[in-house]
Amino acid sequence: MGEIDPAFIQETEYRPIFKTIEADEEIPLIDLSVSTPSDTERSCVKDWRSEQEVGIFSSDQSWGAVGTKAKDREDPTLIPASDDPDDKELRVLTNQWPHKPSELRELCQEYTRQVEKLAFKLLELISLSLGLPADRLNGYFKDQISFARFNHYPPCPAPHLALGVGRHKDGGALTILSQDDVGGLQIGRRSDGEWIPVKPIPDAFIINIGNCMQVWSNDLYWSAEHRVVVNSQRERLSIPFFFFPSHYVDIKPLDELINEQNPAKYKEFNWGKFFASRNRSDYKKREGENIQIDHFKASE
Numbered sequence: 001m002g003e004i005d006p007a008f009i010q011e012t013e014y015r016p017i018f019k020t021i022e023a024d025e026e027i028p029l030i031d032l033s034v035s036t037p038s039d040t041e042r043s044c045v046k047d048w049r050s051e052q053e054v055g056i057f058s059s060d061q062s063w064g065a066v067g068t069k070a071k072d073r074e075d076p077t078l079i080p081a082s083d084d085p086d087d088k089e090l091r092v093l094t095n096q097w098p099h100k101p102s103e104l105r106e107l108c109q110e111y112t113r114q115v116e117k118l119a120f121k122l123l124e125l126i127s128l129s130l131g132l133p134a135d136r137l138n139g140y141f142k143d144q145i146s147f148a149r150f151n152h153y154p155p156c157p158a159p160h161l162a163l164g165v166g167r168h169k170d171g172g173a174l175t176i177l178s179q180d181d182v183g184g185l186q187i188g189r190r191s192d193g194e195w196i197p198v199k200p201i202p203d204a205f206i207i208n209i210g211n212c213m214q215v216w217s218n219d220l221y222w223s224a225e226h227r228v229v230v231n232s233q234r235e236r237l238s239i240p241f242f243f244f245p246s247h248y249v250d251i252k253p254l255d256e257l258i259n260e261q262n263p264a265k266y267k268e269f270n271w272g273k274f275f276a277s278r279n280r281s282d283y284k285k286r287e288g289e290n291i292q293i294d295h296f297k298a299s300e
């Protein structure tokens with residue numbers, strides 16, 4: 001293996017420190033495989049609100065209950081061309097499918113269809129857990145701009161100098177992440193920012209709360225900062241599915257969750273513009289001027 005390309009070397013403060021950390025709280029594991037939806041709903045709704053110290057949870061893959069039928073994936077997807085609020089131009093995103101392997105396209109489409117159903121199921125359970133009707137959030141996904149990404153992290157000759165993905169929070173509603181058994185994902189613990197490894201669990205997805213959910217729920221749900229470290233031995237594969245609202249949706253705390261005692265903690269922002277700005281900046285090595293959800297905090 002050769003030298004590391006200097007472009008991948010992180011500033012000292014962002015380099016990973018490899019030490020064994022015993023998480024004092026495990027990532028909660030939720031089993032969605034129980035056959036009757038009402039059982040599923042009862043157990044999840046009971047558990048979820050308490051998961052919010054962690055901001056991330058796992059869910060067993062053999063989920064049984066099916067939610068609202070997801071709108072079929074539209075190809076191409078339209079998103080704002082820039083984060084300039086006055087720029088009405090839309091950018092067209094089109095999937096570029098290779099010819100080989102020939103079954104790749106079909107498999108990926110089937111995967112996203114299924115994982116999208118899971119996303120709607122989770123969305124409905126989260127709505128219920130907030131004391132809202134199950135379909136309260138569904139309308140925001142009519143022209144959803146969700147997508148899946150296939151991440152390949154090759155072995156790295158200098159894992160202590162680089163990161164697979166720099167620290168960030170996912171912008172959308174939810175992320176459903178499938179990962180192999182290598183490991184590398186870490187979340188920043190809410191209490192002290194310590195990086196805690198998210199150990200792979202066979203047949204389980206990692207569910208990440210995104211910024212939109214944090215804002216809709218007026219901070220009852222919280223999106224955890226996370227990053228990916230690499231290693232010198234094994235390549236790693238992961239597939240996040242980013243469950244994103246329609247680009248024209250304006251995101252703000254839900255009216256039902258705010259009142260005089262509990263005012264809105266965020267100002268309204270346009271999801272498409274927020275995404276356009278994040279999309280171009282979030283994977284830079286340094287934080288710099290990245291737009292983060294805290295920029296939309298309402299003034300106290």
Ligand SMILES: O=C(O)CCC(=O)C(=O)O
Nearest residue numbers: 151165179185228238240
């Ligand atoms: O590869 C992973 O485990 C996570 C990647 C990630 O956080 C992302 O793509 O947003």
Ligand SMILES: [Fe+2]
Nearest residue numbers: 168169170226
């Ligand atoms: Fe992420």
